[in-house]
Amino acid sequence: xxxxxxxxxxxxxxxxxxxxxxxxxxxxxxxxxxxxxxxxxxxxxxxxxxxxxxxxxxxxxxxxxxxxxxxxxxxxxxxxxxxxxxxxxxxxxxxxxxxxxxxxxxxxxxxxxxxxxxxxxxxxxxxxxxxxxxxxxxxxxxxxxxxxxxxxxxxxxxxxxxxxxxxxxxxxxxxxxxxxxxxxxxxxxxxxxxxxxxxxxxxxxxxxxxxxxxxxxxxxxxxxxx
Amino acid sequence: xxxxxxxxxxxxxxxxxxxxxxxxxxxxxxxxxxxxxxxxxxxxxxxxxxxxxxxxxxxxxxxxxxxxxxxxxxxxxxxxxxxxxxxxxxxxxxxxxxxxxxxxxxxxxxxxxxxxxxxxxxxxxxxxxxxxxxxxxxxxxxxxxxxxxxxxxxxxxxxxxxxxxxxxxxxxxxxxxxxxxxxxxxxxxxxxxxxxxxxxxxxxxxxxxxxxxxxxxxxxxxxxxx
DNA sequence: GCAAAAATATGATATAAATCATATTTCATT
DNA sequence: AATGAAATATGATTTATATCATATTTTTGC
Numbered sequence: 001x002x003x004x005x006x007x008x009x010x011x012x013x014x015x016x017x018x019x020x021x022x023x024x025x026x027x028x029x030x031x032x033x034x035x036x037x038x039x040x041x042x043x044x045x046x047x048x049x050x051x052x053x054x055x056x057x058x059x060x061x062x063x064x065x066x067x068x069x070x071x072x073x074x075x076x077x078x079x080x081x082x083x084x085x086x087x088x089x090x091x092x093x094x095x096x097x098x099x100x101x102x103x104x105x106x107x108x109x110x111x112x113x114x115x116x117x118x119x120x121x122x123x124x125x126x127x128x129x130x131x132x133x134x135x136x137x138x139x140x141x142x143x144x145x146x147x148x149x150x151x152x153x154x155x156x157x158x159x160x161x162x163x164x165x166x167x168x169x170x171x172x173x174x175x176x177x178x179x180x181x182x183x184x185x186x187x188x189x190x191x192x193x194x195x196x197x198x199x200x201x202x203x204x205x206x207x208x209x210x211x212x213x214x215x216x217x218x219x220x221x222x223x224x225x226x
Numbered sequence: 227x228x229x230x231x232x233x234x235x236x237x238x239x240x241x242x243x244x245x246x247x248x249x250x251x252x253x254x255x256x257x258x259x260x261x262x263x264x265x266x267x268x269x270x271x272x273x274x275x276x277x278x279x280x281x282x283x284x285x286x287x288x289x290x291x292x293x294x295x296x297x298x299x300x301x302x303x304x305x306x307x308x309x310x311x312x313x314x315x316x317x318x319x320x321x322x323x324x325x326x327x328x329x330x331x332x333x334x335x336x337x338x339x340x341x342x343x344x345x346x347x348x349x350x351x352x353x354x355x356x357x358x359x360x361x362x363x364x365x366x367x368x369x370x371x372x373x374x375x376x377x378x379x380x381x382x383x384x385x386x387x388x389x390x391x392x393x394x395x396x397x398x399x400x401x402x403x404x405x406x407x408x409x410x411x412x413x414x415x416x417x418x419x420x421x422x423x424x425x426x427x428x429x430x431x432x433x434x435x436x437x438x439x440x441x442x443x444x445x446x447x448x449x450x451x452x
Numbered sequence: 453g454c455a456a457a458a459a460t461a462t463g464a465t466a467t468a469a470a471t472c473a474t475a476t477t478t479c480a481t482t
Numbered sequence: 483a484a485t486g487a488a489a490t491a492t493g494a495t496t497t498a499t500a501t502c503a504t505a506t507t508t509t510t511g512c
């Protein structure tokens with residue numbers, strides 16, 4: 001993880017957007033930019049919380065281990081907050097963040113972030129709202145993991161990736177992930193993902209070209225993930 | 227759901243604890259108390275959010291359906307907040323709340339709650355912290371549902387119930403739940419729960435007497451849910 | 453540009469857990 | 483107290499999915 005002199009625009013991240021204009025100079029003083037290589041770890045599960053990160057560029061995988069097995073919680077992209085789960089009472093990160101592509105992040109130490117929360121009511125309020133939404137998502141996924149089968153969960157995963165990352169000019173979902181990462185995000189193994197994905201291809205619901213995925217029939221995907 | 231004239235103490239619930247003293251008279255004017263019978267529904271999944279509830283007395287099950295199948299998100303007890311998941315952008319409840327015992331709740335309509343958030347920075351801040359913790363829990367459970375087997379998940383469920391509800395004088399976990407509700411909380415079926423529970427009994431890790439559960443060997447339970 | 457490592461592909465087998473079926477006991481409600 | 487409805491108990495069967503095994507292709511670091 002290399003320090004980066006590149007400065008951010010002090011406007012686009014969650015912190016800057018929701019802070020008072022008068023607070024931004026303080027942010028400028030405290031922020032630190034870092035550059036990550038592909039595969040580099042930003043923070044690890046059970047490590048002490050140092051602070052909050054904002055992703056300026058790249059894709060970062062947020063995941064949780066159980067022994068050998070992994071569950072991907074999220075794929076973060078430009079503008080996303082990272083490390084915010086450490087704001088709870090526990091003070092260790094409950095997840096690991098690993099760069100899937102070269103990435104640039106902005107780091108805000110926990111102390112200054114807490115001060116920012118005190119100084120900017122709107123920031124605290126928006127963060128609370130953000131968490132409420134995240135919690136809803138998490139609980140929906142809990143229910144899906146408990147009761148929906150892999151085909152339904154994969155359908156939902158694909159629709160979600162499409163919604164969050166959009167389409168390339170050729171119409172593919174605009175994120176390239178390994179099949180293992182998609183499997184871990186869906187909560188299954190590589191082999192099962194491979195088979196179920198082939199079913200969707202055979203049924204002409206999706207089209208796969210290496211790492212590029214095309215959604216042919218979103219209506220059917222929606223039905224499958226009903 | 228009957229209106230209840232019984233007034234609360236304006237001190238013990240999350241809202242009152244985190245509001246300025248000067249704000250409490252406004253709370254007193256806006257709050258409404260209700261009484262629920264066993265089995266009565268406080269609010270239903272997909273219903274429009276009316277407001278937030280605080281549980282004064284009783285046990286309320288918070289659950290989410292998928293067709294016939296149910297996942298219990300939580301068993302709320304005295305002092306717990308209900309309906310807070312509706313604070314996200316969606317404005318419909320993502321869960322159902324059903325009374326398992328006769329219960330008393332305090333209702334705060336959404337408009338007044340939002341006003342309270344604006345007027346009490348500390349309330350917003352504490353709610354944000356609360357959500358951060360809930361989110362950590364939810365994501366841990368997501369991982370468990372994806373990768374841990376039923377025996378491990380049941381062990382965790384039992385330890386959690388013990389931690390949250392404590393012990394009766396005789397040492398049983400101080401909450402009486404149907405096996406179906408425990409199964410739905412663990413993310414499995416009644417039959418599987420029954421079998422796995424019998425394993426734990428045979429291995430002298432727990433003792434079950436009707437609805438009363440005694441944890442004989444917490445160390446082994448912890449190991450199983452490692 | 454090559455070796456090593458990672459990702460992909462796919463069949464065979466094992467297994468945890470869901471489903472089905474049915475009997476019994478306990479719990480509410482008129 | 484009676485009767486219908488839940489809740490509990492348990493065996494038999496099925497099924498979705500994980501695991502194992504192995505081959506091939508692609509990517510990546512030196």
